[in-house]
Amino acid sequence: MLRIDDTIFSFDxxxxxxxxxLAACQGSCCRYGDSGAPLSASExxxxxxxxxxxxxxxxxEGVAAVEEKGKSITDFENERVTPLIGNEECAYSIMKGNVxxxxxxxAWSDGKITFRKPLSCHLFPARIKYYSDFRAVNxxxxxxxxxxxxxxxxxxxxxxxxLKEPLVRAFGVEMYKDLCTAADxxxxxxxxxx
Numbered sequence: 578m579l580r581i582d583d584t585i586f587s588f589d590x591x592x593x594x595x596x597x598x599l600a601a602c603q604g605s606c607c608r609y610g611d612s613g614a615p616l617s618a619s620e621x622x623x624x625x626x627x628x629x630x631x632x633x634x635x636x637x638e639g640v641a642a643v644e645e646k647g648k649s650i651t652d653f654e655n656e657r658v659t660p661l662i663g664n665e666e667c668a669y670s671i672m673k674g675n676v677x678x679x680x681x682x683x684a685w686s687d688g689k690i691t692f693r694k695p696l697s698c699h700l701f702p703a704r705i706k707y708y709s710d711f712r713a714v715n716x717x718x719x720x721x722x723x724x725x726x727x728x729x730x731x732x733x734x735x736x737x738x739x740l741k742e743p744l745v746r747a748f749g750v751e752m753y754k755d756l757c758t759a760a761d762x763x764x765x766x767x768x769x770x771x
Contacts, residue, residue, distance in 0.1 A: 579763075580711075581755050584748060586737075589716035590703060591760045594729030595736045601724030604677030606701050607670040609721060612652035613659035614667060615697040615704075621649040621657045623692050627681070630689045634671055634680040642668035659695070699743035703736065735760065 579586045616624070624631075625648050632640055639662055646660040646668070660668040671680040682694045693699060702722055706713045716736050718726070729739065737744065737756055745753045 579756075579759050581752055581759065583711045584752065585711055585713045586756060587713070587715045588763075589718070590714060590736050590740075591756075591763060593716055593718070593726070593736050594732075594734055595702065595716075595722070595725050595739050596728040596732055596734045597739070598724040598728040599676050601728075602721055603675055604670070605721035606698075607677035607679060608666040612654070612656075613650065613661050614669075614695045616649050616657040616659065616695050618657065620692075620695050624648040624659075624681075627684070627690045627692055631669065631681055631684045634683050635669065636662075636671060636680075638662045639668040639670065639680065696743065696747055700740060700747060703740055703744075705747065 578588065579591065628643070628648055632643075635643070642660050642662045648660075649657050650660045652658045662668050662670075666677060667679075669680045670677045671683060672678070679694050679698060681690070681692065684690050685693045697704065702717045702719060702725075703714055704717055706715065729735070737760060741753065744756065
């Protein structure tokens with residue numbers, strides 16, 4: 578583990594390689610999971626505020642799920658998450674061909690809203706867990722992401738490099754620079770693999 582201020586990063590973030598390969602996985606992260614995408618309290622309020630702008634982008638079954646269950650719900654672990662269509666894909670997911678994509682992000686890319694998507698989605702496959710005096714950032718190595726691991730290895734892209742934008746969003750530019758410096762130093766000292 579690497580500690581920077583009040584944040585602990587698993588070495589997997591620094592040494593594993595990863596780059597999404599949507600053509601191969603078909604957006605499985607929007608489709609499979611125990612529940613919807615984790616949300617902060619402020620993100621749950623944002624989903625309430627942007628609903629009318631996002632709604633036109635969603636599939637009819639997604640709109641129906643949100644209107645029936647709510648724009649965010651509490652899951653079996655008592656956490657706020659996005660609702661699901663049935664028990665599978667995120668209600669905010671859309672289809673581009675046979676690939677699941679984010680309807681919220683599509684509305685953002687079209688300039689309809691200023692919120693890109695939930696941080697948990699942007700950071701995937703990394704997850705932040707909050708404790709009383711620190712937060713931990715861990716990499717989840719899921720079977721659905723095997724094409725992304727292969728692409729990362731083939732292209733030499735580390736998890737923290739692939740996740741630069743969401744890591745900066747979550748922790749700021751300075752902490753990201755510190756993370757990069759630590760990764761370089763650890764590789765020089767051969768603590769993590771090249």
